[in-house]
Structures are given as structure tokens and as C-alpha cells.
Amino acid sequence: MKKIVLSLVALATILTASETEEVSSSESSFLDRIHFKGDMRLRYESIERDDKSNTYRTRYRLRLFTDIDLADNLLLETAVISGKDNPTSGNVTFRDDEPWSDYFFDVLELKILDIAYKFDNSTIKAGKQAYMMYRPIKSQLVWDNDVLLEGVNYNYTDNTNMVTLGVNQLHRRENEATSTGDINLFLAQYVLSTKLESSTLNIGAGFYYYDGIKGNSTPYAAGALGNTLVSGFYANDYHILEGFGELKFKDVLGKPFEIAASVAYNTAADDNNFGYDIGVQLGKAKNIGEWQVKYSYTDIEADAVFAAHSDSDNFGGGSAAKGHAIRTKYVFSKHVDIAGTFFFNTLYASKSATGVEADYERVQLDAIIKF
Template structure:
């Protein structure tokens, strides 16, 4: 009987045992509880022996009475241990506000080479660079109201407050490195209004475009609402609208961005999905935004406004030669470009295209990609164009490959070869500073 009860107790506690990731203290408490239950069972065995001895004596009670007394004592002992377990469980539980917390982050170690071919440029003082860098990001999010309300934030490394980069170089005499607020948002997705959601704060880019036109590290600040309609056959329409603060000034004009987007997702086949999106961006007070030109006409006062139409096309195929394939093509046109001095007249178009074959999810997975970009000087806000590509007034190619050493650990390499599109001094790109730029990046990425 002792063995049966002990095995049953251990099995019961095994089912209730925490996952391997729980604290060592909790495991020790469980072991102590099992030992307490074993001691109680030993005490009941001893009591049974006493009852059996009494039964063997002339004055012994009836066998049924002795057995019932033992069973009652046994049940009471187990109830006492279970009550003690519940008390310990309540004491060890985290506060309720910590329920449903989700943590995520990544660490990227990088070697980066930047090479410059100056051609006919006289400004040849800029030297090639070799840098060791890292990116560290850590975020937390929590949900309430049956997952209708989500609040989250993320911290990230970065050499400064540049919105297009979270890279930090190893430099400055082993100094401590800064941490920045990268995300801080709240999202509401009501179940009574299926397909609708609204998000406010500092958020990941919510509208559809490519990472050359709008750097993936840039997290806009404002509000965005979107609606995805129910599927209509193979089609699912969607729409969104946003208001974002670029710069707020107490003594002057504010700079803001309004955006409207509409599109449709089409399930062409079970394994092929096409997505089309068109957005219109209105950048008000652009010359007062305080942004760095980064390829735009300089100073920004030469650009009275930005009114951009961006068309995006994406095709995702589940399997091509055993791996998923993604293709994109985007075009943008700035109707607000009007350089009064005429140096950058009609420099208001941008397009990009690319393909990625493969996907990185588990050990042994690999992928390769290629992209081409062409961004004229005043086509897009240069401060938010892909920093690895070289911001605005650039054209060129990039290739990359990534391999999963483990499910959460990858190695990869990316290479960019870009050059300027236009120089107002020569009406060409031949003598603009940083003629031809080669960038090579080797990465080791751990996701957790």
C-alpha cells in the first residue's frame, strides 16, 4: 500500500510540476512536499501496524472498524498535504499583473566594411572603414480583455537617436553603451468589430511598402487605424489611415505626416498569394521638420512639401523548388517636389524590386535574396530611406544570404553596391561626394 500511495503522489505532483524553465526554488519546494507526503504515509503505515496488533489481541475491535479507521486517517493525511501544497502554490505565484507577459528580443553581432571609390571627386579624404558592431533589442508585451488590448515596449541599442539604425559600434575606449526606447505602443482589436484595429504610440511601420523606401528600423510615432474586410471569394480588401508627428515645435510650425492606404490580398491559388497596396502620404511642414536631408535638396527649405503616392506589389509562393519564394516591386512619385532653384527639378521618382528564396525558421534552413533600388533626390524623405542603401539620391543593388545554425541562431552576409543618381554641379552622378559605395556586412544573430 505504501508503494502504491507513494507512486500515486509522485505522479500527481509530476503533472502539476512546473516547466523546466521554472525557478529552482519551486522545484525544491515540490521535493519538500513529496517528502512530507511520504512521511505522512509512513506514519499511517505505522498506525496500521498498531491497529493490526490491537486486532490480534483478545480485546481487538472488529476488523471492519479498524480498516475504516485507517482509511479515514489516510484520507485526512492526504487532504492535509494537498492543503499545504495549495498554500505553497499561492505563495509562489507571481502577481496577477505579470500573467500573459511575453518577452522577445535579439542580439546581432556584425562585421561591417564600407569602401568608397571616389572617381573624379576631389573630396577624397573619406577613408574605407572596418567596424565591429552589435544590435541588442529586448521587448515586452501584455494582453488584456481576452487579447483585445495589447500594450508593449521595446528597448534597443544605438549610437545616437538616428531613427534608421540600432547599430552600436565597438569604440570609444570600452565605454558604456546607451539604450533607447525603440517601441512604446497600445493596440486595441475589438472582437465585436471583426477586422478592425487601432494602434497608438511609437510603433513598427504599419503600412505596406518596402524596406528601401522606408527603413525597417524606423518606428513612426502617432496613431494608425486599419480594417480588413471579410474575404470575398479569393479577395480580401483592406484599408488604413494614420497620423504621425515628425516634429513638434513650441515656437514654430509643426511637421506631421498623414497617410491613407488601400489594397487587396488575393489568394490566387492555395499556394500563391498576391498583395497590392496603394498609399498616399502628405508631409506637412517638411522644411521645418528638422530632419537631415540625406540626399534630399539641401537645405530642406528648397522642398516646400512632400505629397507621395506609393504603389506596392508583393507575390508570395509557398514552394518553388522546395522553398518559399517572395517577389516585390514598388513605385513612388512625389507630386509635391518643386525645387525653386531648379537643381533637383523632376528628381521625384523612386522604384524598387526584389526577390527572396527560402525562409529561416529552424535549424538547417537557408535563404538568399536580391534587391534593386532607385531613389531620386526628392522622391522620398531621405532621412527615412534605407541607411544601408545610402538614403536618397542613390541607385544600386544588394544581395544577401542567411543560414540557420540552430532554430534561434543564424549567420548571414549582405552586400550593397550603390552610387549617386544626380549631382547638380555636373548634371550627373560622376562627381557627387561618395561616388561608388561598397558595403559588406557579416552577421551572427541570436533570437530569444
């Protein structure tokens, strides 16, 4: 608790300084081209599972975004985010035996650094960047909320069509000594949006081709997260075919309502290669006093998706599990959201530490401070 209070004090100091600083007219003109935003999420989390000891911890995630208008259609995007070397999470766990400096300076990383060129309905990004793929009701069947890409990616969006294409490479820092080569990612996704009488129907498909995974070591410190390994190396490649449908209503019981279903199939694996996700959401937490609640059921076989890029929270991250998730959010004030997430899962035997199916329950209580 002491470290959380200190975090809030440090954040308040930064906000106060940014609001009171005086600048000249010429400096103001330059600063108009620079856009800052960020957030800090404070989290209490409990994990109770049959196959391992339980975990209870407090964590934080800090994100600082800076965008600079280089020209009318040219943008430099940067972000410093906590959680060094983790591709799908910025979480840092508070520990009693670590110095204060370890919680910020040693865990921060420049995770986004790209040039974005926007013209007509198109955007091209080159560098380290946030993904541009569409996810129905923010499904994390294939892509975690925080996945970052490194390469060149293109997105086209109009009233009825969305096309995303990209060529990327996984940037590994862990296990480089045992790596047998680079891992590349080629991606393509198409979404068709159709307006109905009282709703909008989105239908989409994607293909995500990872090149160089089979026979390679895991690229990140978290390990395989459910994917099949043989002697510490991946047993399969991952050429993932995705399909989904989403129906969005403006008014059900006075609230926005969405329902969606997604499937993923790894064409490069002979078995344990299918996953699906079904979700519904009521409400939209955008303005003060608004709330939303989402329920989803997910079942991912071991090699249906590349587990290091799938949901990092559900089932402890990755694949080889199934279960329920309930996610809630409430906008408490202009700068504060509160949220709660509850997972009730079953780990498949291949993922369980005991070699038999195990129950996995996880609770996350969050306060998100935006600035």
C-alpha cells in the same frame, strides 16, 4: 572582439537568470500576462566608397520587447532599443576609447510605448509604435525596417483586404533650435490580396503626406541623406504616392519564391521625384536549417521619398543613388540566425562628397541572437 565577447557573457547571464528564477503561483498568474522577447545582433561591416575614406567597424543592436495584457483585447507594448535618437537604426559602433557603460546604458532608449486595442480584424495603436504598413518582400523603398511612428494608427486585415490609416508627428531631438515648426505625417495604404491557382497576388497603393517639411530643418542627427536642401533647409515637401505588386509562390525549386516591384512618386516636388525597387526572393528562413536569399535593384532620385525614413543601409541611407543589394539569411539554431548583406551602389553627384557620381560598396556580416 573583446567587447563582443563581453556582450555575449552579459546576454547569457540575463537568459540564465530568467530561466532559473522561481515564482509563486500568484506571481505566475500575473507573469502569464507579461510577454518578453528580444534579440542582439552583432555585426562586422565594411564600407568602401570612391568619394570618402573607407570604413571598417564592429557594431551591435539590442532590442528588448515587453508586452502586457491589460485586458482581453487591450495590450501595452514597450521596447527598449539601442541607438538613441536614430529613427531607422539601433546600431551602436564599438570604439576603443569609450567606457563599457557607454555601449549600453547611455545608448538605450524606450522607443516603443503604445496601447494597442484589437477587435475583430482591426487594430488601433496610440503612442510610440512600430509601423503597420505592408511592404512587398520587405521593400525599404519608402520605409526602413526599423521605422517607428508616433501618433494614432489603425489597421484592418482580412483574407483579401488590408487597410492602414494613421496620423503621426515626427519627434525631433536634434536641431530643435533651428526648427521652423512641427512635421506631421498622414498616411493611408490599401492592399488587395488575390489567391491564384499556385500563387498569391498582392496589389497595393499608399499615400504618405508629410506636412511641414519644406523650409524646415532636418529632424534627425543623420541629416538630409540625399534630399535636397537650400541653406540647410528642405527645398521640397514630401507627398509620396506609392504603388506595388507582389506575386508569392509556395513552391519553386522546392522553396517559397516571391517577386515584387514598387514605385514611389513625390507629388510635391517638380523634379528628381521618382523611385523604384524590383526584388526577388527564394526560400524562407523560419525554422532551423532553412535559408533565404533576396536580390533587389533600387533607383531613388533625390526627392522621391523622405530619405530619413527610407532604407538606412543601402547607399549609406536615404535617396539620390541606385544599385544592387543581395541579402542572405540562415537559421543556424533555435536562438541564432546568421546573415550577410552585400550592396553594390552608385551615388548620384548630389549625394557624393566629391560632386560627381561615386561607387559605394558595403558588406554586412551578422549573427542574430534571439531570446
